[in-house]
Amino acid sequence: MMFKKILALFFFFIGVSLIVFSLYPGMDIIALLKMLALSLGATIMINFIYDKVISVKVHDRVVVVSNSFYPAIFGKHGIVTHMSRNRKEVKVKLDDGEEVFGIVESNETMFSPPVVRAVYSERKVD
Numbered sequence: 001m002m003f004k005k006i007l008a009l010f011f012f013f014i015g016v017s018l019i020v021f022s023l024y025p026g027m028d029i030i031a032l033l034k035m036l037a038l039s040l041g042a043t044i045m046i047n048f049i050y051d052k053v054i055s056v057k058v059h060d061r062v063v064v065v066s067n068s069f070y071p072a073i074f075g076k077h078g079i080v081t082h083m084s085r086n087r088k089e090v091k092v093k094l095d096d097g098e099e100v101f102g103i104v105e106s107n108e109t110m111f112s113p114p115v116v117r118a119v120y121s122e123r124k125v126d
Helices: 002-023 029-053
Strands: 061-065 076-083 089-094 099-106 115-122
Touching: 002 029, 061 089, 061 099
Parallel strands: 061 115
Antiparallel strands: 061 076, 076 089, 089 099, 099 115
8 A cells, every 4th residue: 555655655765865965974963853844745745746746657556435425445356457547537457346437525645545436337147
């Protein structure tokens, strides 16, 4: 999920801060603390901007709900198989084999996958 990405980004920024601290001999502990605070601030800002910029793509895991009032916990999990040009209408293949057409309600956040509201579903008969 996105939590792993944010954590990896935070550790990357900490690593860059420590490398800069070790390469410049005139830096003191206060400068290191400022760089670590900058790392934390940059990670938080990227977290807020991420879901506005990055949208759902094909082969992403999503949660499908039947109504936008239901939380994502009660949804079914599936994988996006097709997207429309405006990137709002998607076709999702659920884990139980059912195919659902839906509208992207929310993008991925730090603790939840993208949520798709089902508009039309079809079952394949074997």
